Amino acid sequence: MAQSSLAPAAAPAAHEKLKALGILALNGMFDEMDAVSVLRYAITEVLPGDMAIVSSFGADSAVLLHMVAQVDPSLPVYFLETGKHFPETLDYVETLKKQLGLLNVHAIHPNPDDVKRFDPNGDLWETDPDSCCHIRKTEPLEPITEQYGGWVTGRKRYQTSERGVLPHFELTSDDRIKVNPLAYFSDADVIEYRQAHSLPEHPLYAKGYKSIGCAPCTSAVADGEDPRAGRWRGLNKKECGIHYDFNGAIASPMSAATRHTLWKDGAFIADPFKEWAEGANPSEARYVHVPMAEFLANREAYLANPHPLGLKVSPGDAIEEAADDLARFASIAISFPAFTDGRGYSTARLLVERLNYAGEIRAVGDVLQDQIPHMWRCGFNALVVTHEPTREALKEDRLPEMALFYQPVGLSEVPMGTRPFLRRVS
Amino acid sequence: MYRYDEFDAAFVAGRTAQFADQVKRRLSGELSEDQFRPLRLMNGLYLQLHAYMLRIAVPYGTLSSRQMRKLAHIARTYDRGYGHFTTRQNIQFNWPKLKDIPVILDELASVEMHAIQTSGNCIRNVTTDQFAGAAVDEIIDPRPVAEIIRQWSSLHPEFSYLPRKFKIAMTGSPNDRAAIRFHDIGLQAAVNAAGEIGWEVWVGGGLGRTPMVAKLINSFVPNEHLLAYLESIMRVYNRYGRRDNKYKARIKILVHEEGLESIKGQVEAEFAEVRGGVLTLPQEELDRITAYFAPPDFADRSGDKVDVAYESIIDPAYGRWLDNNLHPHRVPGYASVTISLKPVGGAPGDATDTQIDVVADLAEKYSFDELRVTHEQNLVLPHVAVADLRAVFDVLVANGLAEGNNNLITDMICCPGLDFCALANARSIPIAQEISHKFAAPERQKEIGDLKIKISGCINACGHHHVGHIGILGVEKKGGELYQITLGGDATEGASVGKIIGPGFEAEQVPGAIEKLVDFYIANRTSADEPFLDAYRRLGEAPFKEALYGTV
Numbered sequence: 001m002a003q004s005s006l007a008p009a010a011a012p013a014a015h016e017k018l019k020a021l022g023i024l025a026l027n028g029m030f031d032e033m034d035a036v037s038v039l040r041y042a043i044t045e046v047l048p049g050d051m052a053i054v055s056s057f058g059a060d061s062a063v064l065l066h067m068v069a070q071v072d073p074s075l076p077v078y079f080l081e082t083g084k085h086f087p088e089t090l091d092y093v094e095t096l097k098k099q100l101g102l103l104n105v106h107a108i109h110p111n112p113d114d115v116k117r118f119d120p121n122g123d124l125w126e127t128d129p130d131s132c133c134h135i136r137k138t139e140p141l142e143p144i145t146e147q148y149g150g151w152v153t154g155r156k157r158y159q160t161s162e163r164g165v166l167p168h169f170e171l172t173s174d175d176r177i178k179v180n181p182l183a184y185f186s187d188a189d190v191i192e193y194r195q196a197h198s199l200p201e202h203p204l205y206a207k208g209y210k211s212i213g214c215a216p217c218t219s220a221v222a223d224g225e226d227p228r229a230g231r232w233r234g235l236n237k238k239e240c241g242i243h244y245d246f247n248g249a250i251a252s253p254m255s256a257a258t259r260h261t262l263w264k265d266g267a268f269i270a271d272p273f274k275e276w277a278e279g280a281n282p283s284e285a286r287y288v289h290v291p292m293a294e295f296l297a298n299r300e301a302y303l304a305n306p307h308p309l310g311l312k313v314s315p316g317d318a319i320e321e322a323a324d325d326l327a328r329f330a331s332i333a334i335s336f337p338a339f340t341d342g343r344g345y346s347t348a349r350l351l352v353e354r355l356n357y358a359g360e361i362r363a364v365g366d367v368l369q370d371q372i373p374h375m376w377r378c379g380f381n382a383l384v385v386t387h388e389p390t391r392e393a394l395k396e397d398r399l400p401e402m403a404l405f406y407q408p409v410g411l412s413e414v415p416m417g418t419r420p421f422l423r424r425v426s
Numbered sequence: 427m428y429r430y431d432e433f434d435a436a437f438v439a440g441r442t443a444q445f446a447d448q449v450k451r452r453l454s455g456e457l458s459e460d461q462f463r464p465l466r467l468m469n470g471l472y473l474q475l476h477a478y479m480l481r482i483a484v485p486y487g488t489l490s491s492r493q494m495r496k497l498a499h500i501a502r503t504y505d506r507g508y509g510h511f512t513t514r515q516n517i518q519f520n521w522p523k524l525k526d527i528p529v530i531l532d533e534l535a536s537v538e539m540h541a542i543q544t545s546g547n548c549i550r551n552v553t554t555d556q557f558a559g560a561a562v563d564e565i566i567d568p569r570p571v572a573e574i575i576r577q578w579s580s581l582h583p584e585f586s587y588l589p590r591k592f593k594i595a596m597t598g599s600p601n602d603r604a605a606i607r608f609h610d611i612g613l614q615a616a617v618n619a620a621g622e623i624g625w626e627v628w629v630g631g632g633l634g635r636t637p638m639v640a641k642l643i644n645s646f647v648p649n650e651h652l653l654a655y656l657e658s659i660m661r662v663y664n665r666y667g668r669r670d671n672k673y674k675a676r677i678k679i680l681v682h683e684e685g686l687e688s689i690k691g692q693v694e695a696e697f698a699e700v701r702g703g704v705l706t707l708p709q710e711e712l713d714r715i716t717a718y719f720a721p722p723d724f725a726d727r728s729g730d731k732v733d734v735a736y737e738s739i740i741d742p743a744y745g746r747w748l749d750n751n752l753h754p755h756r757v758p759g760y761a762s763v764t765i766s767l768k769p770v771g772g773a774p775g776d777a778t779d780t781q782i783d784v785v786a787d788l789a790e791k792y793s794f795d796e797l798r799v800t801h802e803q804n805l806v807l808p809h810v811a812v813a814d815l816r817a818v819f820d821v822l823v824a825n826g827l828a829e830g831n832n833n834l835i836t837d838m839i840c841c842p843g844l845d846f847c848a849l850a851n852a853r854s855i856p857i858a859q860e861i862s863h864k865f866a867a868p869e870r871q872k873e874i875g876d877l878k879i880k881i882s883g884c885i886n887a888c889g890h891h892h893v894g895h896i897g898i899l900g901v902e903k904k905g906g907e908l909y910q911i912t913l914g915g916d917a918t919e920g921a922s923v924g925k926i927i928g929p930g931f932e933a934e935q936v937p938g939a940i941e942k943l944v945d946f947y948i949a950n951r952t953s954a955d956e957p958f959l960d961a962y963r964r965l966g967e968a969p970f971k972e973a974l975y976g977t978v
Binding site: 031354370371373377378400 | 437
């Protein structure tokens, strides 16, 4: 465990300092590729004695650490010793320390009580990687980050699309400064620098590991693949959480117990419908939402099928094409692959207001609490919800709902023939 | 002007409470930035290069002095003592803290203001002519209908997650001062054969990467069916607008790719379904809203005159201001006054808290408590008695707001550029400042006459460079900043998109390049009465190109 006494006391509010300097001016001061100058200025001018670096000692950590060693070998370097690293990574920590002459490297360990409580078998990464990152990275790092006014990171613009606009100097929402000397470095720049300075390579790099984190959640990437594609492969996860923001906690540990996800009439209930499987026989399908294209391609067979069926409408499908057959379906699932895709709202209104469909209309996909009130107004009457905070909000009846509407929508909000701005309180 | 009733007040309060909860959830980490982004955007909150930016709606550009004072208070208390007026007739603050946002929104709500839908992929603030309700050339004051559109589009459940943002502009005058042909939908007041007033509907205009002039989709939609018609367009766009590429997601691309006739067919089919339904606007409702915009109680001052020629001899600065910054009012003895936010060497559109307060005082005292924001980033006192002009001018002089340069070469539109914006490739404010220094001499500006320069720091064109008579576009080339120059753009009813005429220039070469173009124009115009744009249209691109780059 890192000793907090090793770190200097927090300097006067970094934000004040930054205001005086003007972060905008800082970002214009340096050539995009002049990482060493950015680093030197940050360490010696912006926050002398009040900066540190967290390094993963991963595939491309050597470059930034080499720069650190040139500018100030005694800069505190923290390493998240999650307990899940490849042995090669731990060797690599020692190699770099020695070869670069880093004087102030500290390992940060997870809280043993948290590990015992949330990950007694050491397999949390498998069921809930967000929580695993949380107890092994985010939580242990927090007391350390609080001690510094600023941090050096090795993040680069090319790494993930979320990082596309990364500048050299950033202000976090809790008034700390993040310095990203390598913001403009490409993969090729990193390799070139490493070769130019004969820096040791991570032992796994040659085996195809281009971005290296904990062993269970890292896999090799193919040639031409995004270097970070090997992190949390197969999961919709790109960051461990420590880079979102210092106060941006990620999901807390929770049980993975099976649960009902269909919300209808004020409760989560058992869902009679199952996932539709590609290639299923149209005449044998039952209790599945048949995708629109599949239904249209095998319309006769589905109409002859005696079992309860649903229809799945995806963005881009024109619901009018099934207008004559809607009565056939007990449920229509309108999918939201991303909550930002608003086509489903139009589909729902057309179903209710124009096509007179009176059955279940459920929203599936990226269904979040902030959109649900819109969904109710557009005619949805059921939701499939997996997002935990949204589930909680539904159960506790605290959706961010507006009680007042300006515009009439649906069949009931304003009776036909009355004035459009007859305002209704829900 | 429009006043909130209990419903409006409760609506905004409800929305503020809702967003305060969302901010709390973001601060606690329950909401990720990805989930928070569309929510904050729909409440006008951007994350810029290094801080949040709050954009506050000024519906159709109209403010009371009380509202204006509140903006000054916010600038002073929660920001760094200034605000920036935008080309969407809004105001934005560049340095608020996330934790202060709910308080700021509460403050705004107390003066009937909000930041709802000033960003995000929804229907944005409706903009209009800054001289609405005052201009002598107006068919009808567009603001009552703009207010009705504001209400209809506020938190519309079907149209809150459109493929891309959606902007509506309208004008009640045949002289388009609201650039309606460069909006997703532009509405132009029209009179039909029966003498009824309705709207021409233009669709698919826009600037950005792919500038397009809007196309006329319907030459007359009466007031009663306007909302149904707009909803029909919105539904076609929501369902069929492209979502695979954010740069091709605006309705202009849909109209361009599918063709006006196809889109018109779809819109008309949709309109046939919804026409006459719940969105039909009864005359009583229109009358009720229109009553809020009743003209103020103008006195009979038709005998009052100002002798500009005489004043120019006594006090040239005052004379210039009278010459350039007044717009004819429909009531004799009154004028609309443009307050320039383009001082030489300043950042176009910026005003300090003190200046904002001063303008509020002037509006209260001399303009029936009303003021306007223009899409060209200036302020307007719409109803000033001619007899009060000198008093107004003196106050403006004392507060650095008396630049008499409206519509002249230094009255530039300019985006925030690389100094503030996360999207920018190049600085734009310093370019505007250099140009204004170059042409600072009033005699020189007068000699040049009407000339609109518009500057954008990137291809997204927030500085409207495509419609500048001279447009300047900052691009990134080999790690440096380079500026392309376009000629012949026009944001008015003569709508045209400027053309790039040759290779770009380094920042320090830009003012010199502009000067070459200006000198060529002056040497070749038929008379001082032929403005730059007319001369360009008459002479064509070639001689200007030669003037700028030399002979091949």
